Amino acid sequence: xxxxxxxxxxxxxxxxxxxxxxxxxxxxxxxxxxxxxxxxxxxxxxxxxxxxxxxxxxxxxxxxxxxxxxxxxxxxxxxxxxxxxxxxxxxxxxxxxxxxxxxxxxxxxxxxxxxxxxxxxxxxxxxxxxxxxxxxxxxxxxxxxxxxxxxxxxxxxxxxxxxxxxxxxxxxxxxxxxxxxxxxxxxxxxxxxxxxxxxxxxxxxxxxxxxxxxxxxxxxxxx
Amino acid sequence: xxxxxxxxxxxxxxxxxxxxxxxxxxxxxxxxxxxxxxxxxxxxxxxxxxxxxxxxxxxxxxxxxxxxxxxxxxxxxxxxxxxxxxxxxxxxxxxxxxxxxxxxxxxxxxxxxxxxxxxxxxxxxxxxxxxxxxxxxxxxxxxxxxxxxxxxxxxxxxxxxxxxxxxxxxxxxxxx
Numbered sequence: 001x002x003x004x005x006x007x008x009x010x011x012x013x014x015x016x017x018x019x020x021x022x023x024x025x026x027x028x029x030x031x032x033x034x035x036x037x038x039x040x041x042x043x044x045x046x047x048x049x050x051x052x053x054x055x056x057x058x059x060x061x062x063x064x065x066x067x068x069x070x071x072x073x074x075x076x077x078x079x080x081x082x083x084x085x086x087x088x089x090x091x092x093x094x095x096x097x098x099x100x101x102x103x104x105x106x107x108x109x110x111x112x113x114x115x116x117x118x119x120x121x122x123x124x125x126x127x128x129x130x131x132x133x134x135x136x137x138x139x140x141x142x143x144x145x146x147x148x149x150x151x152x153x154x155x156x157x158x159x160x161x162x163x164x165x166x167x168x169x170x171x172x173x174x175x176x177x178x179x180x181x182x183x184x185x186x187x188x189x190x191x192x193x194x195x196x197x198x199x200x201x202x203x204x205x206x207x208x209x210x211x212x213x214x215x216x217x218x219x220x221x222x223x
Numbered sequence: 224x225x226x227x228x229x230x231x232x233x234x235x236x237x238x239x240x241x242x243x244x245x246x247x248x249x250x251x252x253x254x255x256x257x258x259x260x261x262x263x264x265x266x267x268x269x270x271x272x273x274x275x276x277x278x279x280x281x282x283x284x285x286x287x288x289x290x291x292x293x294x295x296x297x298x299x300x301x302x303x304x305x306x307x308x309x310x311x312x313x314x315x316x317x318x319x320x321x322x323x324x325x326x327x328x329x330x331x332x333x334x335x336x337x338x339x340x341x342x343x344x345x346x347x348x349x350x351x352x353x354x355x356x357x358x359x360x361x362x363x364x365x366x367x368x369x370x371x372x373x374x375x376x377x378x379x380x381x382x383x384x385x386x387x388x389x390x391x392x393x394x395x396x397x398x399x
Contacts, residue, residue: 014293014295107295107298107299108299108327110299112305114301115302115305118297118301119298119301122297131279131282131283132279134278138274138278139272142272146309
């Protein structure tokens with residue numbers, strides 16, 4: 001069962017369905033697999049009929065097998081596109097920054113794993129309604145993506161200390177509710193290989209994230 | 224409850240100041256100069272980075288539509304917030320970022336949707352503070368049209384004239 005109980009309806013979130021499959025196309029570099037987006041893909045699959053596919057762009061020569069199967073087994077009914085509510089197309093490509101294209105007639109291409117994660121999370125209808133909680137969620141996401149994923153040792157240590165102190169006060173980063181902040185921050189800690197040396201509250205929280213089962217798709221990609 | 228925004232007057236956060244100007248009719252907000260930039264929401268909650276400050280202010284004044292009017296516009300706003308904080312604050316050559324902006328503005332009056340959003344405020348603020356001199360009208364016609372359109376309007380004009388000179392002054396003193 002999903003941890004999110006929002007009442008998301010794609011027509012109300014995205015406007016009326018005009019008949020074509022609503023396809024989310026993500027260009028990602030295989031050197032930096034977007035772990036948080038894979039977790040969100042799994043959550044979307046629990047809620048919607050998702051037609052998922054993985055492709056390799058000609059700019060990339062070889063891709064490790066776990067990256068080819070990271071969205072699960074290939075759909076055998078993929079010819080029946082109208083049976084699905086959402087398309088999720090992941091293209092491994094030599095891009096400097098992750099990019100999402102969706103509804104390109106009205107929306108600009110969206111850059112950055114954090115922003116694509118926010119989009120996918122909105123599709124789950126689980127965004128906090130309270131302005132403080134919503135902004136704290138965005139704050140943690142930015143901190144994880146900019147300082148954990150791209151920062152040096154000093155910045156990483158500082159983020160781990162902040163995470164540890166927040167997780168000493170509550171089970172999840174926003175309090176009692178699991179949120180996108182937990183998904184993105186946990187994926188960044190796992191990616192940074194800081195699991196073993198992480199402080200106690202962070203370790204306990206990573207274990208709790210793992211117990212939810214949504215992160216199962218991430219572990220095979222960590223080598 | 225009253226919100227209080229303190230700004231670092233030697234390095235004024237133009238995006239936060241512009242957002243504050245936009246929401247001040249809808250939200251009980253006071254702005255004062257100080258040492259560090261911080262939005263005080265309550266004794267338990269403060270935000271000190273510009274993107275969190277602007278996001279929070281946009282969310283407490285939802286009727287203004289500064290965060291877009293649907294989830295697709297919200298996502299575009301997120302994209303431009305990161306763009307302004309990362310790609311437009313780079314110390315080096317901004318030509319690829321300015322080229323992307325110019326392309327995005329080719330068919331648009333505002334960056335997102337049909338009215339002003341945080342995307343316009345934060346990208347305008349980043350350019351005012353950093354890339355304005357690199358944005359030559361013959362290379363980036365759409366970007367320059369958009370930039371001068373916003374610059375001519377209140378509160379862009381008032382925030383620009385009041386604070387932008389302090390930004391250039393602080394840059395010069397950093398170089399010294």
